[in-house]
Amino acid sequence: MKTYYRGKRAAFYNQTWKTFSARTLTETCASIDLTQLQQTLSVQKHAPRILDTACGTGLLLQRLGQLIPDAALYGVDKSQDMLAQAHLLLQNDPRIHLTRAELTSEKLAGLPYEAAFFDVITCTNTFHYLDNPVAVIRGLAALLSPQGQLIIEDYARRTFPFPWRAFEWFIKRIDPQHMQAYTLTEAQALCQAAGLQITATKNFSIDRLWKGWALRGITNA
Numbered sequence: 001m002k003t004y005y006r007g008k009r010a011a012f013y014n015q016t017w018k019t020f021s022a023r024t025l026t027e028t029c030a031s032i033d034l035t036q037l038q039q040t041l042s043v044q045k046h047a048p049r050i051l052d053t054a055c056g057t058g059l060l061l062q063r064l065g066q067l068i069p070d071a072a073l074y075g076v077d078k079s080q081d082m083l084a085q086a087h088l089l090l091q092n093d094p095r096i097h098l099t100r101a102e103l104t105s106e107k108l109a110g111l112p113y114e115a116a117f118f119d120v121i122t123c124t125n126t127f128h129y130l131d132n133p134v135a136v137i138r139g140l141a142a143l144l145s146p147q148g149q150l151i152i153e154d155y156a157r158r159t160f161p162f163p164w165r166a167f168e169w170f171i172k173r174i175d176p177q178h179m180q181a182y183t184l185t186e187a188q189a190l191c192q193a194a195g196l197q198i199t200a201t202k203n204f205s206i207d208r209l210w211k212g213w214a215l216r217g218i219t220n221a
């Protein structure tokens, strides 16, 4: 199936979703435990390695580069056109490595990296696309270094009286790759089923229509 994120949709993504991205990526950055990261690095003795999965146009990588200036930053996305936008945004930054790759249910989430390589992994506004979220989380957890952090953020399925079923039907008409949106409680259960220990959670409001959640997990290993 062709990705929704191609052509003009990719070229105008940042403009179309400006307020949404600003809000959700701010909440994502605030979910990273920087104190824990420093502790992890004092043991590991290397520059922080951060992976943004489904990085889209690179907006979060740009923020992460400002938040953690000495980090090596990796981004993967399955859309060539979204990655092209990320290249435009981040082109002069030697810390950033972009690769076309797809999150799958396979070992290491199907990504081309060594196990236990990353200190922080992020996944924003993409969880609703995963057809087997437990397998993907398990794969991402295997990419985390000991005490590494996985931060997942997405828009939330809204509950009654919001007419979510009709709304989600409409989303699927526009973007057939949309699988389903979750509440924070449901997302937590999926992470726990994948063996992740949840260390922080929050619900937040994006705007009058969209609500979001974010969580941080560490591996139990």
Ligand SMILES: C[S@@+](CC[C@H](N)C(=O)[O-])C[C@H]1O[C@@H](n2cnc3c(N)ncnc32)[C@H](O)[C@@H]1O
Binding pocket: 003, 005, 021, 053, 054, 055, 056, 057, 059, 060, 076, 077, 078, 079, 082, 101, 102, 103, 104, 123, 124, 125, 126, 129
């Ligand atoms: C709503 S955009 C979010 C982009 C970025 N994470 C952000 O928050 O600005 C969703 C992104 O997920 C990517 N995507 C969807 N499913 C994917 C998968 N299985 N593997 C990799 N990328 C995926 C799309 O190509 C798109 O760039």
